[in-house]
Amino acid sequence: MANLLITGGAGFIGGNFVHYWAEKHTGDTMVVLDCLTYAGNESTIAGVEQAELVKDDIRNTERIEKLLREREIDTVVHFAAESHVDRSISGPDAFIDTNILGTNSLLKAARTVWLDEGSGKAHRFHHISTDEVYGSLGPDDPAFSETTPYRPNSPYSASKASSDHLVRAYHHTFGLEVTTSNCSNNYGPYQYPEKLIPLFLLNALHGRSLPIYGDGMNVRDWLHVEDHCRGIEACLAKGQPGETYNIGGGAELANMTVIDTICAEVDLAFEEIDDLAERYPDAPAANGHATSSLKTFVTDRAGHDRRYAIDERKARAELGYSPRHEFEEGLRQTLRWYLENESWWRALL
Template identity: 55%
Template sequence: MIFVTGGAGFIGSNFVLDWVSAGAEDVLNLDKLTYAGNLENLRSLDANSRHSFVRGDIGDQALVESLLAKHRVRAVVNFAAESHVDRSIHSPGTFIDTNVVGTFRLLEAVRGYWSQLQGAERENFRFLHVSTDEVYGSLGPRDPAFTEENKYEPNSPYSASKAASDHLVRAYHHTYGLPVLTTNCSNNYGPYHFPEKLIPLMIVNALAGKPLPVYGDGQQIRDWLYVGDHCSAIRRVLEAGRLGETYNVGGWNEKPNLEIVHTVCALLDEMNPKRGGGSYREQITFVKDRPGHDRRYAIDARKIERELGWKPAETFETGIRKTVQWYLANGDWVQRVQSGAYRDWITQHYAQPA
């Protein structure tokens, strides 16, 4: 069995669904179910005995210790994190609590569990920490893409908290010998993405006839990675990554935010034309840029391809088309997320932590 933390969030739930569908080991899934944790993402697994869900916090060390001991897990994949830059600007303390202190408590629990393992169980155990390219800071227009050797220069409370968690993971390997792996990914997109992030926000607002807010001049550049590709990369790193190493995971898709918005609008114009005619692009509205907005991120993913043979299967064109199609086909999911109905469902079905 593997132990996934944050497995009801966007990337975590995609990973759990992918893992179970691939016929791999059972999954023990721990999630605090904050605003972005949504058990509806995992409803297809309700009757699947290979998926076990526990509502809880990675910062609850006693809970994590008991789960590890009870289920004799052979790997931990840590997705649990606060991840929205705008929220970190307004409420940085939450990000420190979860991403720094929570990761520390998780590492302590895992270290205690791993230290008592013997033989093959000890040899095969892994702790994989999922992080972000934002820890590296911002790039200039002509700077080479981030490699695993770039120094850390986080520019937001979110990225600083993730950088701190990365350092803790590294330290637990070098100090205690904990068998860790770290992945730093670029911007993910795809199904089940909470609609406060750029791509789902544009889709949802466009369909609702609302403004499509674009920060500043819209020329902030990101590398876009389809979430299914990210899941396959994590599986590969967990399978064959060198202990103590970091692997950058990117989609080789550098694009400015405004181009992303234009692409989403064009796909919606094609798949769901406006009743009154015209283009969804007419709803684009430029708004004041957020504080400390990094200008460019770009991932050099050659190491993971060279060492582990992984590269993304989706182009941006194929991935974004799948994403828009998914949101058009799953309007009920979007409506429940926006209304908070899924939280009522959580309260009804998971009133008490396990």
């Protein structure tokens, strides 16, 4: 039986992890620490009896220390982060505060309680990061591996790179038992509708334009959030302290391919679900038109990385990880989840 502190556990990936862990590890307890910003939603983890929500900021080091002591926490899974690249361009300060200072606050608290107070408690601090810390790949470059040099190109990725280095330093300097995973683009249920897949779905339902940066040929690897949760579980169970593992989805796709797949799946949903046209009368598909008619090209994002790709051979070999979701099937499940859970995303908007 483990006692987990899950930071950012009311957000997209963290919330899915809470659901996953509750199903797979029924005897464990979870304290979810989340300050419930725009991207954190209490309803995401509503009904998970194993999870206790504590509303606070990860920069509140004293509160973290108290939780670690009083709840006898032995595992920290650190999701909490500002993560939207566009927001980091318009307002980088929040990314420095949360991603760097917040991570340092958690590490300080863990060091104090787990190491300095001499409890000798077996512990693990797992840090969730991103493939964006590695920078941008050319069309023929090999995929990112755990030894790829860091070359972050946005304030978001720079702040995550800094937090990665802090986690590594706390292991090598102080002996904190840490692991880090760098993941590719996640998709799935409970994702705040500022990211590509839920944004384009909701825009399509309401007849709004689908804004495509540049030529739409930027390439990303797509990872279903449930596969990501399985990868984190494997890191906690089999990961070696001080090591980093890349967690990918095995679906390297151009943005335009993803967008065209979304459009096709929305059209299909309107054909198969009788009441969609009545519920969303402004959707082109409700009036016999193709969703793709909403595609609009806009000025490219500043510093937009061209290609990401994940080499996950280390995770396969050392953790036994491999993704189970094929992209088209996972995307269909995701879109249908949003259609079936309108009350969840309506409350956000």
